[in-house]
Amino acid sequence: MMKELPLSKVYQLLEPGPVVLLTTARKGRANVMAMSWHMMVEFEPPLIACIVSNADYSFAALRATRECVIAIPALKIAPKVVQVGNYSGRDVNKFERFGLTAAPAEVVSAPLVAECFANFECKVADTHLVNKYNLFVLEVLKAWIDPAQKNPKTIHHRGYGRFAVDGETIKLKSRMP
Amino acid sequence: MMKELPLSKVYQLLEPGPVVLLTTARKGRANVMAMSWHMMVEFEPPLIACIVSNADYSFAALRATRECVIAIPALKIAPKVVQVGNYSGRDVNKFERFGLTAAPAEVVSAPLVAECFANFECKVADTHLVNKYNLFVLEVLKAWIDPAQKNPKTIHHRGYGRFAVDGETIKLKSRMP
Numbered sequence: 208m209m210k211e212l213p214l215s216k217v218y219q220l221l222e223p224g225p226v227v228l229l230t231t232a233r234k235g236r237a238n239v240m241a242m243s244w245h246m247m248v249e250f251e252p253p254l255i256a257c258i259v260s261n262a263d264y265s266f267a268a269l270r271a272t273r274e275c276v277i278a279i280p281a282l283k284i285a286p287k288v289v290q291v292g293n294y295s296g297r298d299v300n301k302f303e304r305f306g307l308t309a310a311p312a313e314v315v316s317a318p319l320v321a322e323c324f325a326n327f328e329c330k331v332a333d334t335h336l337v338n339k340y341n342l343f344v345l346e347v348l349k350a351w352i353d354p355a356q357k358n359p360k361t362i363h364h365r366g367y368g369r370f371a372v373d374g375e376t377i378k379l380k381s382r383m384p
Numbered sequence: 385m386m387k388e389l390p391l392s393k394v395y396q397l398l399e400p401g402p403v404v405l406l407t408t409a410r411k412g413r414a415n416v417m418a419m420s421w422h423m424m425v426e427f428e429p430p431l432i433a434c435i436v437s438n439a440d441y442s443f444a445a446l447r448a449t450r451e452c453v454i455a456i457p458a459l460k461i462a463p464k465v466v467q468v469g470n471y472s473g474r475d476v477n478k479f480e481r482f483g484l485t486a487a488p489a490e491v492v493s494a495p496l497v498a499e500c501f502a503n504f505e506c507k508v509a510d511t512h513l514v515n516k517y518n519l520f521v522l523e524v525l526k527a528w529i530d531p532a533q534k535n536p537k538t539i540h541h542r543g544y545g546r547f548a549v550d551g552e553t554i555k556l557k558s559r560m561p
Contacts, residue, residue: 224401
């Protein structure tokens with residue numbers, strides 16, 4: 208069961224730069240893509256910028272519906288994440304093909320990914336840089352975590368299928384949030 | 385000695401989401417800040433988006449000079465990076481105070497950080513979202529790596545001084561760059 212995560216904590220999961228999945232739904236058809244080009248823009252309400260290439264099948268759905276879910280996969284499903292990245296939603300239902308579960312979200316029509324330890328329901332907040340850079344600004348409306356996944360290790364893409372996996376966590380005395 | 389890095393490889397170092405340093409120089413005064421809110425926007429020429437808060441001392445320098453350097457620190461200087469994040473350039477010369485070396489760049493006036501294993505000389509390429517979100521789009525003009533730092537581990541901020549350190553690297557069969 209997913210549990211609600213306070214919106215003020217969303218940045219702590221995205222700021223480290225993990226590979227994420229992005230889901231969309233259009234005309235009853237859900238799709239999922241892998242994405243590494245994203246960043247936080249504001250703490251609360253949480254704003255996220257991301258690049259979704261106009262070559263990606265998800266681009267048109269995101270632009271038309273102005274909704275998506277950003278889901279964070281842990282290491283254990285890394286092979287599925289790479290498969291999601293290797294195929295296009297034009298050609299295949301990637302949820303079925305790669306054994307991912309599309310679960311209903313609460314406030315958007317795009318689905319949650321049940322296997323991911325965090326899911327953020329988002330609406331598109333700004334499209335000024337979409338035509339020039341494929342850059343969308345999203346607002347997170349609702350956030351969920353899976354409490355059953357304890358201290359999940361995330362993956363960080365280094366290009367061509369090489370991923371740095373989270374190692375140890377260190378704590379340094381910081382004044383920054 | 386720094387060695388030139390092909391611009392086509394810049395994304396492989398930034399896409400994993402490490403904490404970076406951003407340097408500026410204005411009126412003969414160099415400054416450095418820590419930053420985690422950045423992402424790749426384009427492969428080549430490499431474009432990077434980042435958030436530099438208008439509360440940061442670097443903001444005015446970046447906007448006025450339209451130049452900066454993005455430098456990637458390895459784990460071994462993490463304590464210096466946190467100190468850089470804890471202080472403002474308004475109050476202190478952070479290079480001197482925290483023992484970082486400002487080295488001359490080739491095409492921008494902002495300095496390289498000699499202790500960092502990668503340094504990217506950047507110009508501001510787009511300011512459309514600066515007023516609304518403090519979001520700058522940068523173009524990397526020149527990139528440098530320090531070949532003496534082998535397989536540097538980077539740090540990824542999880543909030544309040546907690547950092548995930550790179551662990552193992554895995555390789556999965558991917559069609560993606």
